[in-house]
Amino acid sequence: MDEPRTAQLERLLAVGRSLVSVAEPDEVLDHVIEAARDLTGARYAALGVLDRDGVGLERFIFTGMDEETRAGIGDLPRGLGILGELIRHPEPLRLEEIGAHPRSHGFPGGHPPMSSFLGVPICIRHEVFGNLYLTEKEGGGPFSDEDERLLVVLAEWAAIAIEGTRSLAAEKLRLSIESSELERRRWARELHDETLQELGALRVMQEGALRASDPEAAREALARAGRQVESVIASLQGLITDLRPAALDQLGPQSAIEALVERITERSDLTIDLDFDLAYEGGRVRERLTPELEAAIYRIVQEALSNVVKHAEADRARVLVEEREDSVVVTVEDDGDGFAPRMGGRGFGIVGMRERAELLGGRFEVRTALRGRGCRVRAELPVSRVGEA
Ligand SMILES: Nc1ncnc2c1ncn2[C@@H]1O[C@H](COP(=O)(O)OP(=O)(O)OP(=O)(O)O)[C@@H](O)[C@H]1O
Ligand SMILES: [Mg+2]
Incomplete structure (x- = not known):
């Protein structure tokens, strides 16, 4: 194979690989139009996304045009x-002269x-999602058969990725x-179990x-009832704080966890024992972690500690929240009874912690051994900050 063809093939393979790894639909579309332009030597490439009725375009994404030209149009x-x-006719359309078409x-x-001009439809499950367009083939002339085949392949890949x-x-x-x-x-x-x-x-x-x-006995019973009301209020307050601690939004996960540990x-x-090393709290960065990530940190510590209290018969627990290069690692360990992981399964706590971690693209693990060697819960969550894309 001659050199330009090898380079073209390499580029095509690179696009294929990159499409497999992107998670955002818009990123897929950007990759595809850049590649289409690059591979065919078109001056302009664009992608139109059909509106709901399938009669017009709802979005138009393009490349190859500077802002000034774009603004002039x-x-x-x-x-x-x-x-x-x-x-209207979703099949490849190739024209030597756009203006000459009726x-x-x-x-x-x-x-x-x-x-x-060269245009091909992007079809997802027999429905037209949009079209890919190229114009102005490098060096004049019309687009070739090969350009058309390439664009058809890119449109198919785009469909799969989307x-x-x-x-x-x-x-x-x-x-x-x-x-x-x-x-x-x-x-x-x-x-039900507490308040009711x-x-x-x-x-x-x-x-x-x-x-x-x-009357003396009546007064005493009323006083007892009064104390009971106090206790219901306290437990409701605790429950409300556990549901959504105000400190989490206002002050962040570190303060919220400190308050939780106090309760x-x-x-x-x-x-x-509590140990924190977070970049924002430590003054190393200016943006807080995203609310989802902060909530996940808090909820995982909250559930892990609630398990220690409910099940572990432990004397000590240690919470470590540590921010590394691009992840936050949350560890909660105790010196209690531990359990055979397969015995778990009735509750939602461990399942919930795992789901939270995985929804954020992180990892979760519970390590435990029988015979009093305790339990360790560890979650590794990718860092995302407010104000970042
Ligand atoms: N730190 C721990 N020490 C000992 N046993 C534990 C510990 N954490 C969890 N377990 C065991 O694992 C089981 C499952 O925990 P999980 O949190 O999923 O459910 P739960 O606490 O029983 O109920 P829920 O969390 O829904 O209130 C528990 O019932 C308990 O037997
Ligand atoms: Mg639990």
Whole structure:
């Protein structure tokens, strides 16, 4: 094979590989038009995305034109003229002279001259998603058979990649709906087991007070009921804070976790060591982590510690939240009983922690050994900051 062809093939393979790895649909489209232009020697390349009705263009992405020229043209094409021809007849269209086609509307003033044209549809599952266009073949002349075959391949790849990103997005949505359902179920259970029980007890005390014949006994029953009300209020307050701690939004995960640890140590004998090394909190960067990441850090520590309190019979636990180059590592370990991982499965805690970590593109692992060597939960979450793309 001669050298330009080898280079072209290499470039095509590189595009194929890059399409496999991108997760954002827009990134796919950018890759495709850049590659189409590069591989065919077209001066301009563009991609039009069809509107919902499939009659016009909803988006038009292009490359090869500087801002000034672009600004001089006015509105982006809507899918009339030749572009409309391709929408009505979704098959490759190759023209030596755009202006000579009977459907051509001509160009608006300020539009750079364009003569050669090649357009192919992008079809996803038998539906036209949009079209790929090239104009102005390098050195004059029309686009070749080979250019057309190349563009058809790129359009097919683009379709596969776009479909891939769509199903990835659908899967993420499904996971997040499922996990919020699980959370609701847990909070319902928590309300049922704690608050409803306490209110039930309150009612018994109140009835006792009503039935008491002697005023002294009635007063005492009412005082007891009063203390019970205090306790219901305190547990509801705790529950509300656990649901959505204000400190998390206002002050970030470190303060929220510190407050959480304080609440836990108040109501249990567990000693908790806390260790943080976060870049924003440590003053090394100016942007906070994204709210999703901050919430995940907090929720994972919260669930892991709640498991230690509920199941581990531990004396000590250690929480470590450490930011590295491009990940935040959250570790919670305890010196308790540990458990056989296969025995778990009734609860949602471990499943939920794993889902949170994986939804953010991170990893999650629970290590545990029987015979009192405790348990270690570790999540590694990719760093994302507010204000970054
Ligand atoms: N730190 C730990 N020490 C000992 N056993 C643990 C620990 N963490 C979890 N387990 C065991 O693993 C099981 C599953 O934990 P998971 O958090 O998924 O559910 P749960 O705590 O039982 O219920 P939920 O979290 O939904 O309230 C627990 O029931 C417990 O047996
Ligand atoms: Mg749990």
